[in-house]
Amino acid sequence: MRQTNGWDFDMADHALKFRSIWISDIHLGTAGCQADYLLDFLKNTESEYLYLVGDIVDGWAMKRSWYWQQSHNDVIQKVLRKARKGTHVIYIPGNHDEAARQFLGLMFGDIRIEDEVIHQTADGRKLLVLHGDRFDGVVQCAKWLAIVGDRLYGITLRLNYWFNRLRARMGLGYWSLSQYLKHKVKTAVNFVSSFENAVAQEARERGLDGVVCGHIHKAEMREIEGILYCNDGDWVESLTALVELPTGELRIVTWQKYFEEQSAQIAALAMPASDTMGLQGAAA
Numbered sequence: 001m002r003q004t005n006g007w008d009f010d011m012a013d014h015a016l017k018f019r020s021i022w023i024s025d026i027h028l029g030t031a032g033c034q035a036d037y038l039l040d041f042l043k044n045t046e047s048e049y050l051y052l053v054g055d056i057v058d059g060w061a062m063k064r065s066w067y068w069q070q071s072h073n074d075v076i077q078k079v080l081r082k083a084r085k086g087t088h089v090i091y092i093p094g095n096h097d098e099a100a101r102q103f104l105g106l107m108f109g110d111i112r113i114e115d116e117v118i119h120q121t122a123d124g125r126k127l128l129v130l131h132g133d134r135f136d137g138v139v140q141c142a143k144w145l146a147i148v149g150d151r152l153y154g155i156t157l158r159l160n161y162w163f164n165r166l167r168a169r170m171g172l173g174y175w176s177l178s179q180y181l182k183h184k185v186k187t188a189v190n191f192v193s194s195f196e197n198a199v200a201q202e203a204r205e206r207g208l209d210g211v212v213c214g215h216i217h218k219a220e221m222r223e224i225e226g227i228l229y230c231n232d233g234d235w236v237e238s239l240t241a242l243v244e245l246p247t248g249e250l251r252i253v254t255w256q257k258y259f260e261e262q263s264a265q266i267a268a269l270a271m272p273a274s275d276t277m278g279l280q281g282a283a284a
C-alpha cells in the first residue's frame with residue numbers, strides 16, 4: 001500500500017470521509033490497548049476535525065510497568081501526520097494522561113491541547129466536548145463492577161452456595177454473597193446512568209445542545225431530557241468512535257464490526273458463486 005516516493009495512499013479515495021471524529025480511552029502504553037484496530041481505523045478514515053477525548057496515553061499504567069509497542073508509536077505518528085496534513089486535531093487530556101493538562105491552551109506541533117471545547121456541527125448544534133472524569137466526584141461507585149458484573153454473576157451464585165455451606169459448618173448464619181454483589185452491580189449500573197445524567201446536566205446548564213465525552217468506556221448516543229448525550233467509547237474493548245457526517249448527523253462506529261464486515265465481503269468475493277456450487281453439487 002505504501003510507496004517510497006512519499007505519496008501516502010492512506011489518503012486515497014477509498015478512505016471514509018467524515019466531518020469530525022471523536023476517539024478516546026485508547027490507553028496507549030497498556031497491553032489492553034487495541035492499537036492495531038485503531039491504526040486500521042485511522043488509515044481508513046479522514047476528517048476535518050479529529051478530537052482526542054482523553055486517556056490517549058496511559059501514564060498511570062506506564063508508571064507501574066513499561067509496555068510500549070511499535071503499533072503504539074504508529075498511532076501517534078499517524079495522528080501527527082493527519083495534523084500536519086490539515087486535519088484540526090484537538091487533544092483533550094483525561095485522568096490517565098493528566099500530565100498533559102499542564103499544556104492546556106498550547107499547541108503541540110499541529111495539535112491543540114484543551115481541557116474542553118465546544119464543537120459546532122454542520123447543522124448548527126453546539127456540543128460540549130470533554131473527557132468526563134471531573135464528574136467522578138459527583139458520581140461515586142466501583143465502576144469495574146459494571147463491566148465484569150454480568151460475567152461474575154453466574155460464578156457468584158455457585159460460590160455463594162459453597163460459601164454458605166462453609167458458614168453453616170462453622171455455625172454461622174446465611175449471608176448472601178450474590179445478594180451483596182447484585183446490590184453492588186446495581187450501584188454500578190446506576191453509576192453509568194448517573195454519570196450520563198451529570199454530564200448532560202452540565203451541557204444543559206451552559207445552554208448547549210449536547211455533549212461528547214469518554215471516560216466510562218461505554219459508547220452511547222441518546223437524548224437525555226432534550227440534551228444529546230454522546231460517548232465515543234474506547235479502544236480497549238469496544239473499539240468505537242463517534243463520527244459526524246458532512247450533514248451534521250452523528251453516528252457511533254464500531255470498528256471491529258466494520259472490519260469483520262469488510263473481511264466477510266472480501267472473502268465472499270474470493271469465493272465461487274454459491275449457485276454454481278449448488279449446480280455442481282446437484283450434478284454430482
Ligand SMILES: [Mn+2]
Binds near residue numbers: 055131
Ligand atoms: Mn478516564
